[in-house]
Amino acid sequence: MNFRKFRLLMSKYGFSIIIMLAELALTFWLFFLLGRLTPILWIVLVFLMSVATVLAIVNRSMAPESKVTWLLVSFTPVIGPLLYIMFSERRLSKTELKQLENLNKMKFREDNSKHLRQTLKEENKSAYGIIKSLLAMDHNADVYDGTDAQYFDLGEEMFASILEDLKRAEKFIFLEYYIVEEGLMWDSMLEILKEKAAQGVEVKMLYDDIGCMATLAGDYPKRLRAMGISTHKFNKVIPRMTVAYNNRDHRKILVIDGQVAYTGGINLADEYINHIERFGHWKDGGVRLNGRAVKAMTRLFLINWYINRGEITDFDKYHLDNQAGEGQGLYIPYGSGPKPMYKAQVGKKVYQNLISQATDYVYITSPYWIIDYDLTEDIKNAAMRGVDVRIVTPYIPDKRLIQLITRGAYPDLLEAGVRIFEYSPGFIHSKHVVVDDEFAVVGTINFDYRSLVHHYENAVLMYKSPAMEDLKADFATIFAVSEEIYPHTIQTSWYQRLMKDIVQLFAPML
Incomplete structure (x- = not known):
C-alpha cells in the first residue's frame, strides 16, 4: 500500500467511507428484515418497486447505454431498485434549486457579441452553427474577440508563466482545481498567494474534496484561511450516502485580476510539471487568455463558488474592464456539467x-x-x-x-x-x-x-x-x-x- 492510500485510509475520509458503506448495508438489511417479518407484504412491495423502477427507466430521458445498464440492474430483486433510487440521479435541495433559479435569471451575454455572431454567420455559416449551438446549451457562455491566447505544450512551461502572473496580481486571484498536492508546484504558488493576501489582494480557492482526499489533510481549508485565503471544498465529504459525490468539480481555472486566465488539463501537483515521475513523462497542456474572454472565465469560477457556498455574489464587482488583447480569432469559454445544472451534455x-x-x-x-x-x-x-x-x-x-x-x-x-x-x-x-x-x-x-x-x-x-x-x-x-x-x-x-x-x-x- 502506497503512502497516498495509507493516508486516505487513516483520515476522516476513510472513516466517512466506512460509515457510508455501513449505511448502505443497513438499508439492505432493514429491507430484508421486512421480508422475514411480513413475507407477503415484502413480495408485493418488491414487485411494485421493480415495476415502478422499470417504468421510470423506460420513460426517463437518458442515453440508451445508461438506460440498458439500469434496466439490467433493476431486474435484480430488491438490490436493483434500491440502487436506482439511491444513485441514478442527483436530486437538488430546496436551497440548490433556489440557487439554480437565481443563476438562470442572470443575463451574462453582452450586446457587442451580437455583432460578432452576425458577422460570423455571414462569413461562415457552418462555424456560426457550431458556436450558436454552444451558446444555446450554456447560457452563461459568450463570444469574445480582443483576446490574446498562448498555448503551452507542457505543464512546466505553463507553471513558470503562472508564477510571473501571480506576482503581478493587484485585485483578486481565483483558483478552482480538481487536485492540489503539496510539493514544488503548489508550495511555490502558495508563497505568492500568502504574500498577495497580506497585501490586500482577494484570494478565493475552491478544490474538489474527493479529488484531494488522498493529497490534502481534511483541515487544509482552515490552514489556508489562516493565511488570508478564502478556501472551500466542492462537494465536501460527509459520512452520508448521497449521489452528489458522483458530480465532482474537475475544472482547472485560474483567474488573475479579471485580466488573465489559465485553463487546461494541468492540476496543481508535481507530476503535472514533471518534477516527479509518475507513469513516465507526463504530457499535458493548457492555454493562457489575456483580454475580453477572461470575463467568461471569471464568471465560470463565480458560478461554481456560488453553487458551493450559497452566497449571492456581485458578479459585476469582478467583471473589470479587460485590457483588450490584440490577438485575432474568437474565444468562447464554456462550462459543462451534470443535470439539472446543465440541461444538455x-x-x-x-x-x-x-x-x-x-x-x-x-x-x-x-x-x-x-x-x-x-x-x-x-x-x-x-x-x-x-x-x-x-x-x-x-x-x-x-x-x-x-x-x-x-x-x-x-x-x-x-x-x-x-x-x-x-x-x-x-x-x-x-x-x-x-x-x-x-x-x-x-x-x-x-x-x-x-x-x-x-x-x-x-x-x-x-x-x-x-x-x-x-x-x-x-x-x-x-x-x-x-x-x-x-x-x-x-x-x-x-x-x-x-x-x-x-x-x-x-x-x-x-
Whole structure:
C-alpha cells in the first residue's frame, strides 16, 4: 500500500467511507428484515418497486447505454431498485434549486457579441452553427474577440508563466482545481498567494474534496484561511450516502485580476510539471487568455463558488474592464456539467458538432476513451468521409483497467479508418481537439462518461486563433514520438475482452 492510500485510509475520509458503506448495508438489511417479518407484504412491495423502477427507466430521458445498464440492474430483486433510487440521479435541495433559479435569471451575454455572431454567420455559416449551438446549451457562455491566447505544450512551461502572473496580481486571484498536492508546484504558488493576501489582494480557492482526499489533510481549508485565503471544498465529504459525490468539480481555472486566465488539463501537483515521475513523462497542456474572454472565465469560477457556498455574489464587482488583447480569432469559454445544472451534455455536443462538420482533419488527445455509441459513430463517420481522424492516448496508463477499456475501443475505430497513436514516452493527460485549422478546444473534458456526463468541466472553444498553430505543431511532435496502432498489432486475450465488455457495460452508471 502506497503512502497516498495509507493516508486516505487513516483520515476522516476513510472513516466517512466506512460509515457510508455501513449505511448502505443497513438499508439492505432493514429491507430484508421486512421480508422475514411480513413475507407477503415484502413480495408485493418488491414487485411494485421493480415495476415502478422499470417504468421510470423506460420513460426517463437518458442515453440508451445508461438506460440498458439500469434496466439490467433493476431486474435484480430488491438490490436493483434500491440502487436506482439511491444513485441514478442527483436530486437538488430546496436551497440548490433556489440557487439554480437565481443563476438562470442572470443575463451574462453582452450586446457587442451580437455583432460578432452576425458577422460570423455571414462569413461562415457552418462555424456560426457550431458556436450558436454552444451558446444555446450554456447560457452563461459568450463570444469574445480582443483576446490574446498562448498555448503551452507542457505543464512546466505553463507553471513558470503562472508564477510571473501571480506576482503581478493587484485585485483578486481565483483558483478552482480538481487536485492540489503539496510539493514544488503548489508550495511555490502558495508563497505568492500568502504574500498577495497580506497585501490586500482577494484570494478565493475552491478544490474538489474527493479529488484531494488522498493529497490534502481534511483541515487544509482552515490552514489556508489562516493565511488570508478564502478556501472551500466542492462537494465536501460527509459520512452520508448521497449521489452528489458522483458530480465532482474537475475544472482547472485560474483567474488573475479579471485580466488573465489559465485553463487546461494541468492540476496543481508535481507530476503535472514533471518534477516527479509518475507513469513516465507526463504530457499535458493548457492555454493562457489575456483580454475580453477572461470575463467568461471569471464568471465560470463565480458560478461554481456560488453553487458551493450559497452566497449571492456581485458578479459585476469582478467583471473589470479587460485590457483588450490584440490577438485575432474568437474565444468562447464554456462550462459543462451534470443535470439539472446543465440541461444538455455540453462537452459531448461540442465535440460532436466539431467532428460532424470536419472536412479535412480532426486531431484528439485524451487520457481515457470510454464514450457512447453516438459519439463513436460520429468519429467513425468522419473517418469514412475521408477526414484524417487521429486519436492519441497514453502508452503508460495511470489506471490499467481504464486502459483495457480504451484499447478495447480500438478495433472498431481502426476498421472505420481512424488512426490511433499511443504516447510512447509515458502518460498523456491533455484533453485537446483541433479541427480543420478553424476550431480548437483546450480544457478539462476527457472522452469518457465521467467528464461528459457527471463532472463539472470547463474548456475554451477557439475559432481561427493564432494559438492553434502552436497546438497543431504540438500534435505533430506527439505523433512523431508516439507508436501508431494497427489492427494486426492489437493482441488481447479472452479474459481482457471479457473484462472490457463487463466494465464497458456498467461504465454509463459509474
